[in-house]
Amino acid sequence: xxxxxxxxxxxxxxxxxxxxxxxxxxxxENNYYLFWYKQPPSRQMILVIRQEAYKxxxxxxxxxxxxxxxxxxxxxxxxxxxxxxxxxxxxCAFRTSGTYKYIFGTGTRLKVLA
Amino acid sequence: DAMVIQxxxxxxxxxxxPVTLSCSQTLNHNVMxxxxxxxxxxxKLLFHYYDKDFNNEADTxxxxxxxxxxxxxxxxDIRSPGLGDAAMYLCATSRVFAETQYFGPGTxxxxx
Numbered sequence: 410x411x412x413x414x415x416x417x418x419x420x421x422x423x424x425x426x427x428x429x430x431x432x433x434x435x436x437x438e439n440n441y442y443l444f445w446y447k448q449p450p451s452r453q454m455i456l457v458i459r460q461e462a463y464k465x466x467x468x469x470x471x472x473x474x475x476x477x478x479x480x481x482x483x484x485x486x487x488x489x490x491x492x493x494x495x496x497x498x499x500x501c502a503f504r505t506s507g508t509y510k511y512i513f514g515t516g517t518r519l520k521v522l523a
Numbered sequence: 524d525a526m527v528i529q530x531x532x533x534x535x536x537x538x539x540x541p542v543t544l545s546c547s548q549t550l551n552h553n554v555m556x557x558x559x560x561x562x563x564x565x566x567k568l569l570f571h572y573y574d575k576d577f578n579n580e581a582d583t584x585x586x587x588x589x590x591x592x593x594x595x596x597x598x599x600d601i602r603s604p605g606l607g608d609a610a611m612y613l614c615a616t617s618r619v620f621a622e623t624q625y626f627g628p629g630t631x632x633x634x635x
Contacts, residue, residue, distance in 0.1 A: 418563075444623070453527070453628035454566075454613065500565065509554065509573075509620040513565035 411436045413503050415514035422491045423522050429476075430486045430517045432501030440506035443477065443484045448516075449497040457499070460484065491521045526550070527627035529614050535633045536604050544599040544630045546614030554620060555597040557589060558613040560629070566613055572597060573620070601632075609634045 413434045422428035434443070441462045448454040460468045460477050467475050472489045488495055501514040527548045536542040546555065554573050558566035569583045572591040586608070588600040601608055611631050615624040 413565075446626075451628075454626040456623055456625070459623060507620070509556075509571060509617070510568060511566075511624065515565050516563070 411438075411503065411505070411512050413501055413512050413514040415499075415501050415517050417517045418515070419518045419520070421520040421522055422488075424491055424493060426491055427487060427489045428491055428519065430488075430499050430501075430519065432484045432486070432514055434482050434484065434501075434503045434512075436482070436503065436505065438505045442504045442506070443475075444502040444504070444511070445473070445475070445484075445486045446500045446502060447495075447497045448500065449494075454500070458486065488519075493521050493523060495519065496521045527614055527616055527625055529612075529627040529630050531630060532628060533631050533633070535635060536601075537635050538606065539603045542601050542604055542632065544601075544612050544632070546597045546599070546627055547595050548614075548616045548627075549595070550616055550618075550625065551594065552616035552618045552625070553594075554617045555591060556615040556617075556624065557587075557597070557599050558615065559608075560611040560613055562610075569599070604632070604634045606634050608632065 443460045445457040446454045447457045458470045458473050474487045476485045498516045498518050500516045502511045504511050530545050556571040557569045560566040570579045590598045611629045613629045614627040617624045
């Protein structure tokens with residue numbers, strides 16, 4: 410069975426500091442996609458960053474970057490220069506190529522402290 | 524802005540009283556999904572439509588139904604809500620299966 414594990418239910422970080430959220434997954438597939446979604450309190454879930462498994466280069470989007478370790482099945486999210494608006498629940502998700510179904514982790518609640 | 528809209532944002536219903544949640548999208552995406560998300564849990568896929576083709580997840584209770592009258596709208600009907608159905612219901616869309624899903628803000632359902 411394919412699973413996604415986020416081992417940190419809650420984290421906090423000081424404004425302007427860097428924080429890393431961990432995610433591991435389990436699959437026997439070789440072609441797949443990994444995602445980090447952000448869900449702010451009472452607001453909609455939005456895509457933060459996406460990584461294709463066939464790409465060795467880690468994806469980056471402004472202050473957000475990932476550390477994708479395919480052999481270790483690890484996909485962590487690094488947030489640099491944390492801002493108060495980064496306070497949210499962060500979900501790691503996985504989808505195999507050619508399918509529609511996302512497998513979500515249980516989320517990490519991140520609080521950025523002023 | 525192209526977007527996914529869910530109405531209402533909050534819905535209160537009584538135990539056993541049918542309720543309908545709605546989702547609309549201006550993205551012109553082919554696929555629409557409904558997820559159930561309980562507190563502190565991951566979203567759980569209930570079903571999806573690819574155009575008019577409906578696909579129910581194997582573990583979705585019969586109490587949950589869906590309608591998609593046109594490309595833009597999709598409805599979630601809960602025929603006889605139980606206390607365990609209280610949750611956030613998320614609608615999402617994607618252009619085709621293989622592309623990123625875009626989520627609406629969700630409808631929080633409370634069952635009294």
